[in-house]
Amino acid sequence: MKSTTKSTQNGKANNTKQGSKAAPDNSNAEQGFRDLFEDELKDIYWAEKALTKAIPKMIKNTTTEELATALEDHLEVTKGQVARLEEVFQILGKAARGKKCEAMDGLIKEAEEIMEDTPEGIVRDAGIISAGQKVEHYEIATYGTLCAFAKTLGEDEVANLLQQTLDEEKEADEKLTEVAEASVNLEAASK
Numbered sequence: 001m002k003s004t005t006k007s008t009q010n011g012k013a014n015n016t017k018q019g020s021k022a023a024p025d026n027s028n029a030e031q032g033f034r035d036l037f038e039d040e041l042k043d044i045y046w047a048e049k050a051l052t053k054a055i056p057k058m059i060k061n062t063t064t065e066e067l068a069t070a071l072e073d074h075l076e077v078t079k080g081q082v083a084r085l086e087e088v089f090q091i092l093g094k095a096a097r098g099k100k101c102e103a104m105d106g107l108i109k110e111a112e113e114i115m116e117d118t119p120e121g122i123v124r125d126a127g128i129i130s131a132g133q134k135v136e137h138y139e140i141a142t143y144g145t146l147c148a149f150a151k152t153l154g155e156d157e158v159a160n161l162l163q164q165t166l167d168e169e170k171e172a173d174e175k176l177t178e179v180a181e182a183s184v185n186l187e188a189a190s191k
Helices: 026-061 065-092 102-117 122-152 156-190
Strands: 004-009 012-017
Touching: 026 065, 026 102, 026 122, 065 122, 065 156, 102 122, 122 156
Parallel strands: none
Antiparallel strands: 004 012
16 A cells, blocks of 8 residues: 655645656647647558558448449548648648558458458448448547647647548548448348
């Protein structure tokens, strides 16, 4: 059991726990926050570029025309999102560089496993939708956070660009839900 002691320093009472770490120095927190923001931009940039390679594999494995069309449309949107991120880096005066996104890498691998382990047909299509929506939800969370970070940092132009992408990701998720509920899931359940 850790004991709590009170000490005074410069006349101020201070509660400390034996064995606990000292409070972090927040004097450089603003720069650390900006570094975190830029690091997360590199992460999602890598993710979007990886998706431009993964989505065509998903399209190739679909059997439903409606799903293939939704994925083809989103592939074009994703290419635009890569360009938009490059614009964000330019506004920030940074080189557009990616940093491997472990989360997206895992989601893409999961999608590949679904396509390998599920026989061709409507059930695989349902699995592709599931994998696609996991990707969209990750992107929605990431872009929502990046928008908030950009606003906090006073990067309004960047925030507006990131908001455009966030809106597109939400639309893609809604489209996948529509395809799933209108046909794919019903057909898969009845096979």
